Amino acid sequence: MSFLPHSFSFGHLASIIVTLMSGIAVTFLRLRASNRPTTLRKIIIPPLGMSTGFLMFVVPITHVPWLWGLTAFAAGATIFAYPLIRTSKLERIGTTIVLKRSKMFIFILLGLLIVRLLAHDLVEQVITIPQTGALFFVLAFGMILIWRLAMLREFMRLNRDRKEYR
Incomplete structure (x- = not known):
């Protein structure tokens, strides 16, 4: 007799563990990146690198209806990106631009x-x-893409302001 529910699988457990480990790793990396100089490259590379994940859709088992995919992207781009945008602030310090970490981040x-x-x-x-x-x-791609586009817009504004005041 097993104490595990019938719907439980070790694949499910592995999925939860990988998700938790990934979440902790991302959190740790974001905290380390905060208050350090940022560049255009550091803002653009994550969504570009992540975009290679769309190759998973070559495999038929991952196919979902277009409406589901668009809904998932929209949820990431609106609901989940918003708190990240609100808690990520770029600031000019001398000649560099840094990502200031919010305590809520x-x-x-x-x-x-x-x-x-x-x-x-x-x-x-x-x-x-x-x-x-x-x-x-x-x-997640919708969330990251919109978050990084907001950071890019702020980065460009800060660079433009610096050039105007020279």
């Missing part, structure tokens, strides 16, 4: 991770694990 990232884990379990009851992973990738 760590709580926002942890909150987003918890919401993702809870929503993941709900979605996984309706569609397959690979499709769930694909939808959450699209959601």
